[in-house]
Amino acid sequence: MPTPDKKTLPSTARSLPIALIRARENVMAPIRHMLAESGITEQQWRVLRVLSELGPMDASSLAEKSALLLPSLTRIAQAMKARGLITQRVNPEDRRRQTVAITDAGQQIIDTHTEQALIIGQSYRERLGDENFDTLIALLQQLEGK
Amino acid sequence: MPTPDKKTLPSTARSLPIALIRARENVMAPIRHMLAESGITEQQWRVLRVLSELGPMDASSLAEKSALLLPSLTRIAQAMKARGLITQRVNPEDRRRQTVAITDAGQQIIDTHTEQALIIGQSYRERLGDENFDTLIALLQQLEGK
């Protein structure tokens, strides 16, 4: 005889965390596959995209815009600097800060993959339809607040 | 003078991958915080939840249901077995397979956190509203197809 008063957790199949994980996996897979030929990771791609779009910025801002934690960015930036994809220079106004910028080699990686990245991005938009796609983005952003 | 024919990537601020990452981060944070006191990770929590809900199963099914890659599950299961949260036994029908089951100690971790997990889950549902919440889950699942 069950205990009707005892609350139970919702089925894992309908769990929001798991749905988010699966969606992320599925969206990222073709991007990772595309980038493999250039030997860069999806995280490095995000860093390049942010720097290319918004210009040089300090490491904390870059981490925030790239959706990376600062310790991860530290390692990623070291690797990218070693490969000549970005530069780092100390900010003379505040020597705790460093300014990170994309190099020509880094921009070239962006240029090389822009066309295919657009196609991949479009495929997801088309799968859901324009309206649903925008709804999805809006709902995801609502999860971010506070 | 800009080159109007050249396509450019969409703004990273509106990028689906980044929105998914941020949403996942935000949804997971309170769950991780809750689990920290028991010393288990969100991945271990998912494994326990799946085993508790669906019963013993082989490792591949468990990985799929828990949204983990098999190599990750191998490591996680080793740690959980060492802590006495799960058991593993070879399937005599097919000795390549192993059956994983939750232990009483594992179930106790579920029971300890069920109430608060429900509250956390509800908070996200309330933030979006029932209808939007269900829409979000449905749209995320649409990203998984094929």
Added chain:
DNA sequence: TCTATTTAGTTAACATGTTAACTGTATTTC
């Protein structure tokens, strides 16, 4: 049945995620 192939799971190697401790620099406060 004997080999080739497939399948379940593990191991390895490297990158990132996550939290905490730590370093150096800038700010605040008394």
Added chain:
DNA sequence: GAAATACAGTTAACATGTTAACTAAATAGA
């Protein structure tokens, strides 16, 4: 203006993510 505090970034330690190579067991085919 010296000590306490806050801030930007790094390092450390451990767990997971990701791909590829590998092992052992099952199955398919000739």
